Amino acid sequence: MTIKVTSIVHGAISIVNAVATGFGSAMGISLNVKVEIISKKGSGLIFQKDGGSLMIKKIIYDVLQSKYINNNQLLININSEIPSGLGLKSSSAVSNAVALACNSLTNKEISDEFVLNSAIDASLYAKTTITGAYDDSTACYYGGFVSTDNYKRKIWKRENSPTDISAVIFLPNNKKRGDVTRLKLLSDIYLEAFQLAYSGQYWKAMTLNGVLTSSLLSNSYTITRMCLENGALAASISGNGPAVAAIVRESEVQKIKSVLSNLDGRVIISRTNNQKASTVREVG
Numbered sequence: 001m002t003i004k005v006t007s008i009v010h011g012a013i014s015i016v017n018a019v020a021t022g023f024g025s026a027m028g029i030s031l032n033v034k035v036e037i038i039s040k041k042g043s044g045l046i047f048q049k050d051g052g053s054l055m056i057k058k059i060i061y062d063v064l065q066s067k068y069i070n071n072n073q074l075l076i077n078i079n080s081e082i083p084s085g086l087g088l089k090s091s092s093a094v095s096n097a098v099a100l101a102c103n104s105l106t107n108k109e110i111s112d113e114f115v116l117n118s119a120i121d122a123s124l125y126a127k128t129t130i131t132g133a134y135d136d137s138t139a140c141y142y143g144g145f146v147s148t149d150n151y152k153r154k155i156w157k158r159e160n161s162p163t164d165i166s167a168v169i170f171l172p173n174n175k176k177r178g179d180v181t182r183l184k185l186l187s188d189i190y191l192e193a194f195q196l197a198y199s200g201q202y203w204k205a206m207t208l209n210g211v212l213t214s215s216l217l218s219n220s221y222t223i224t225r226m227c228l229e230n231g232a233l234a235a236s237i238s239g240n241g242p243a244v245a246a247i248v249r250e251s252e253v254q255k256i257k258s259v260l261s262n263l264d265g266r267v268i269i270s271r272t273n274n275q276k277a278s279t280v281r282e283v284g
Contacts, residue, residue: 001040001283001284002038002039002040002283002284003038003039003040003105003281003282003283004036004037004038004039004281004282004284005036005037005039005101005104005105005279005280005281005282006035006101006280007034007035007097007098007101007104007278007279007280008032008033008034008035008097008277008278008279009032009033009035009093009094009097009100009140009141009277010028010029010030010031010032010033010093010140010143010273010275010277011028011029011031011032011033011081011082011088011089011090011140011270011273012026012027012028012029012088012089012093012136012139012140013026013027013087013088013089013167013169013238013239013245014087014136014206014209014236014237014239015027015145015147015197015202015205015206015209015236016135016147016190016194016196016197016206016209017183017190017209017212017213017237017239017240018131018133018134018135018148018150019130019131019180019181019183019184020183020186020187020190020191021187021190021191021194022131022149022150022151023147023148023149023150023156023190023191024131024133024134024135024136024147024148024150024194025135025145025146025147025148025194025197025198025202025205026089026135026136026139026145026146027139027144027145027167027202027272028139028140028142028143028144028272028274028275029088029167029270029271029272029273030270030271030272030273031081031082031088031268031270032081032082032093033079033080033081033082033090033093033094033096034078034079034080034097035076035077035078035079035094035097035098035100035101036076036077036079036101037074037075037076037077037101037105038074038075039072039073039074039105040072040073040075041072041073042072042073043069043070043071043072043073044069044073044074045057045060045069045074045076046073046074046075047076047077047078048075048076048077049077049078049079053126054125054126055091055094055095055122055123055125055126055128056078056094056095056098058121058122058125058126059095059098059102059118059119059122060074060076060098060102062118062121062122063099063102063103063118064102064105064106068105068106078094078097078098080093080094083171083243083268085175086171086175086238086241086242086243087237087238087239087240087241087242087243088169088238088239088243088245089133089136089140089238089239091123091128091129091133092119092123092129092133092136092137092139092140093140095119095120095122095123095128095137096115096116096119096137096140096141096277097277098119099115099116099118099119099122100115100277100279101279102118103115103118103279104279105281108281110279112141115141115277116134116137116138116141116153119137120132120133120134120153130180131150131151132150132151132153133150134148134149134150134153134154134155135147135148136239138155138158140277141276141277142158142277143160143161143273143274143275144158144159144160144161144274145157145158145159145197145202146158147194147198156198157198159200160274161272161274162272163271163272163274164249164250165233165247165248165249165272166247166248166253166270166271166272167246167247167248167269167270167271167272168227168232168245168246168248168253168256168257168260168267168269169238169243169244169245169246169268169269169270170223170244170245170246170260170263170266170267171242171243171265171268172223172242172243172244172263172264172265173264173265173266174242174264175242176242177240177241177242178216178217178218178219178240178241179217180217180240182216183216183217185216186212186216189208189212190209190212192208193205193208193209193212196208203233203234203247204234206234206235206236207224207234207235207236209237210224210234210235210236210237210244211224213236213237213240213241214237217237217240217241219237219241219242223235223244223260223263224236224237224244224246226259226260227244227246227248227256227259227260228246230252230256230259231248231249231252231255231256232246232247232248232252232256233247233248233249234246234247235247253269257269
């Protein structure tokens with residue numbers, strides 16, 4: 001028997017970085033990760049592209065366990081629209097998508113909590129996250145706005161984001177990141193930013209997060225300021241950077257894209273996303 005599962009999980013951008021306090025907020029965007037796993041007679045894992053990282057293998061073995069893998073050959077294909085290592089939650093989206101696909105292989109009913117915990121446990125094991133990134137994982141998985149307690153893995157608030165805006169994202173060619181432990185120096189102000197997000201003042205929270213994170217990670221605030229000067233509703237370093245995301249009304253997208261296109265890097269545009277992660281299971 002051959003089973004094919006396909007999962008799709010979207011990316012996200014930061015509203016409030018959780019490293020300082022453990023409390024974070026994020027918003028889903030439409031860039032996505034697609035994972036396809038074909039299970040057939042045989043044994044072992046075959047990655048059709050690069051993707052056999054420690055985190056991914058940990059998820060597969062935790063969700064499916066050795067007995068299943070020893071009795072089935074898995075062909076795994078991971079395709080991502082999300083640039084990795086830049087703060088756009090690529091790791092969270094990929095880990096969610098792999099966990100969701102693996103869960104779908106052996107279960108007709110999907111446990112969202114199990115999928116999220118499997119992905120986060122593997123991310124912590126592989127040291128791709130400091131806090132567990134529950135805010136990033138849930139924003140990728142459920143879409144919309146989320147405000148979370150990362151250490152307790154609890155969603156404090158989740159709601160849909162507006163659909164008449166886009167994220168204009170600048171990816172600098174210089175991919176250097178600062179010392180993220182420095183974010184804790186202003187933990188009290190990060191907590192105020194989180195409280196703004198929790199109260200629904202997402203753009204204020206995001207812009208405050210941008211000021212704090214830029215200053216503490218020694219990244220230039222110039223790009224963020226340029227976005228705000230040209231009509232962005234909010235702008236901030238996303239995650240630990242170096243990507244900068246600006247939330248923009250549709251009428252201002254091309255203007256801000258044009259401004260950022262003159263800088264040393266590239267610009268991508270993504271709509272917001274409110275769709276939950278999905279999976280399709282086919283048996284042949």
